[in-house]
Amino acid sequence: MKQLILDTLVTGMPLVTSVIGIWMIFRLREDFDLTVDASFATGGAVTAALLVKGSGVVPAMLVAIAACGAMGLMTAGLHLLLRVPVLLAGVAMSIGFYSVDLAIMGTPSVSLADGGTLFSGFANLSPDQADLATIGVLSAFVLTVLVGLGLFLRTEIGLALRASGVNARMARSQGVNVRVLLCFSLVVANGLAGLSGCLVVQSDGFADVNMGTGTLIAGIGAVLLGELILRPTGSKLLRTMLALLVGALAYRFILVGALRLGLPATDLQAVTALTLVTAIAAERYGRPLLSLLRRRITTIGPPSRAPRAAAGTGGQ
Amino acid sequence: MLTLDDVRLTYNGGTSAEVRALRGVTLTIPAGEFVTVVGSNGAGKSSLIKLVAGEERPTSGRVELDGRDVTRLPVHRRARDVARVFDDPRAGSLPELSIEDNLALALSRGQRRRLRFAVGGERRALMRERLAVLGLGLERRLADPVGLLSAGQRQSLTMVMAGLRDPRVLLLDEHLAALDPGTQRRVLELTTAMVRRLGCATVMVTHNMEHAIDVGDRLLVMSRGELIADFSGERKAALSVEALVETIASAGDAVSDRMVLREEAAPAGAGR
Numbered sequence: 001m002k003q004l005i006l007d008t009l010v011t012g013m014p015l016v017t018s019v020i021g022i023w024m025i026f027r028l029r030e031d032f033d034l035t036v037d038a039s040f041a042t043g044g045a046v047t048a049a050l051l052v053k054g055s056g057v058v059p060a061m062l063v064a065i066a067a068c069g070a071m072g073l074m075t076a077g078l079h080l081l082l083r084v085p086v087l088l089a090g091v092a093m094s095i096g097f098y099s100v101d102l103a104i105m106g107t108p109s110v111s112l113a114d115g116g117t118l119f120s121g122f123a124n125l126s127p128d129q130a131d132l133a134t135i136g137v138l139s140a141f142v143l144t145v146l147v148g149l150g151l152f153l154r155t156e157i158g159l160a161l162r163a164s165g166v167n168a169r170m171a172r173s174q175g176v177n178v179r180v181l182l183c184f185s186l187v188v189a190n191g192l193a194g195l196s197g198c199l200v201v202q203s204d205g206f207a208d209v210n211m212g213t214g215t216l217i218a219g220i221g222a223v224l225l226g227e228l229i230l231r232p233t234g235s236k237l238l239r240t241m242l243a244l245l246v247g248a249l250a251y252r253f254i255l256v257g258a259l260r261l262g263l264p265a266t267d268l269q270a271v272t273a274l275t276l277v278t279a280i281a282a283e284r285y286g287r288p289l290l291s292l293l294r295r296r297i298t299t300i301g302p303p304s305r306a307p308r309a310a311a312g313t314g315g316q
Numbered sequence: 317m318l319t320l321d322d323v324r325l326t327y328n329g330g331t332s333a334e335v336r337a338l339r340g341v342t343l344t345i346p347a348g349e350f351v352t353v354v355g356s357n358g359a360g361k362s363s364l365i366k367l368v369a370g371e372e373r374p375t376s377g378r379v380e381l382d383g384r385d386v387t388r389l390p391v392h393r394r395a396r397d398v399a400r401v402f403d404d405p406r407a408g409s410l411p412e413l414s415i416e417d418n419l420a421l422a423l424s425r426g427q428r429r430r431l432r433f434a435v436g437g438e439r440r441a442l443m444r445e446r447l448a449v450l451g452l453g454l455e456r457r458l459a460d461p462v463g464l465l466s467a468g469q470r471q472s473l474t475m476v477m478a479g480l481r482d483p484r485v486l487l488l489d490e491h492l493a494a495l496d497p498g499t500q501r502r503v504l505e506l507t508t509a510m511v512r513r514l515g516c517a518t519v520m521v522t523h524n525m526e527h528a529i530d531v532g533d534r535l536l537v538m539s540r541g542e543l544i545a546d547f548s549g550e551r552k553a554a555l556s557v558e559a560l561v562e563t564i565a566s567a568g569d570a571v572s573d574r575m576v577l578r579e580e581a582a583p584a585g586a587g588r
Contacts, residue, residue: 156420156429163421168411170402175395175426195427234412234461 006131012252013138014199017145019248021192022219024185028165034090034216038097039068039190041212043197045101048110048207057118061198068194071184101209109208117202150241151287221276222251318345318485323377325363327433335362338542344500345517352528355538356569361521365489370394397425399483401474408474411463418462419443422477442578446476468499481512488520525557539567
């Protein structure tokens with residue numbers, strides 16, 4: 001169990017920032033930006049390529065994040081100038097950047113085992129201590145982003161951003177330039193996905209050209225799971241930020257748990273898809289089922305048995 | 317001051333589906349004047365509002381605010397001068413967000429938005445003060461999501477939002493249509509009080525002849541994209557619902573039931 005939690009945190013923490021980025025488009029803009037699949041991989045590819053060339057960790061990460069922000073700007077350009085829907089623009093980007101990532105790395109995968117990463121210093125520690133140290137560094141990144149975004153969304157510009165996603169027509173009539181904010185959120189969202197890619201390649205010790213596939217889907221699943229667990233609403237930003245963290249980790253927990261149960265790694269994509277569908281179904285039908293459950297508990301059975309029975313009939 | 321100079325608006329120009337929504341409207345509304353606009357469906361009332369708000373650009377003609385040409389300015393760049401209350405209470409607010417967030421957004425209307433907290437102590441005090449005037453108890457519910465409010469409460473809130481930053485033009489687009497008669501009366505009182513306080517040019521589109529006659533300084537009648545009558549002063553004071561209906565009917569337009577129904581007799585939500 002301890003190892004399960006450590007694995008969840010080590011592999012889940014780097015993904016939180018990409019989940020935040022996906023949330024910015026999915027919930028704040030009510031749209032799907034598939035560019036994150038590409039920017040996640042590009043973030044990893046750029047970081048790996050620069051580190052292998054001997055660049056420092058900080059410049060490598062900054063360049064990678066900037067490149068991914070620029071990708072968000074390209075998607076915004078496709079959408080605003082050519083009037084391509086965001087989803088379609090993202091598809092084009094994610095396919096196109098596969099080749100770009102290959103060109104950046106030169107090979108389909110690059111190993112960072114020789115060191116020079118954010119986590120290389122922990123190599124001499126015992127495995128458990130190395131994990132804890134890694135989690136500490138990752139948490140610092142994640143908390144900085146969460147607190148920063150939470151505070152930003154409370155500002156006048158942040159409020160305008162939230163408004164433009166809920167009711168663009170009204171936001172415009174209040175003087176909000178919706179187009180500029182769309183560009184801004186795409187740049188930030190992809191920058192965050194890029195940061196995620198940076199962190200993943202460094203903690204995994206290698207970069208792979210396919211690593212971005214499924215990022216958006218997994219992120220949507222994580223957002224939904226978090227909302228299911230914490231039920232945040234519009235103006236409750238602290239709760240919303242917490243839901244993102246919890247959702248991302250819960251999602252990862254399910255995947256790591258499936259691996260631990262002996263599922264081959266090749267089945268993970270199926271687990272991802274199933275978790276997403278289950279989260280959507282639970283979001284849709286979970287609440288009525290839950291209230292039914294509560295009523296039953298209070299009216300008839302002892303609380304220890306009733307939930308299991310009801311969950312058994314409802315879940316299958 | 318709002319000026320429209322021979323404004324024309326054609327949808328789908330040059331095709332078989334061509335609709336000429338406005339066919340040359342020329343109009344000047346000085347600051348402080350409260351104008352009501354009536355007309356049957358398709359008369360061009362909503363097009364007029366959209367044109368002033370910037371949601372539509374005229375096919376030809378000019379729109380000016382205080383002598384400044386704003387014809388080609390998009391909605392968000394006119395927002396400093398133009399406040400608008402939509403016909404649908406849902407359209408003018410953010411249901412998921414709290415009352416204070418909604419008000420904070422309107423407090424920055426047309427201002428340069430900065431990286432400072434949108435809701436603070438000083439702003440909250442102003443919000444409470446403005447909401448207290450409504451007498452709905454909303455000043456004690458700043459953190460509640462707007463989605464929890466009734467249609468009347470929401471429309472009252474959007475009225476307050478429109479008046480937070482003094483606009484040069486206030487646009488009221490059938491803003492009573494979705495409300496029940498009792499609430500209509502209350503929001504209408506709120507409207508006249510607010511218009512008096514703001515002292516800006518006000519355009520109120522309504523389908524209710526009584527409202528159009530009872531409030532405001534000037535009454536415009538539209539038909540098929542043109543202004544066909546302009547009553548003010550004593551001529552407006554002497555108007556009756558019957559005479560107004562006659563004016564519209566004589567232009568060849570159908571007068572729908574909801575336009576002549578007395579307020580008391582109108583079923584709840586008749587406007588939708």
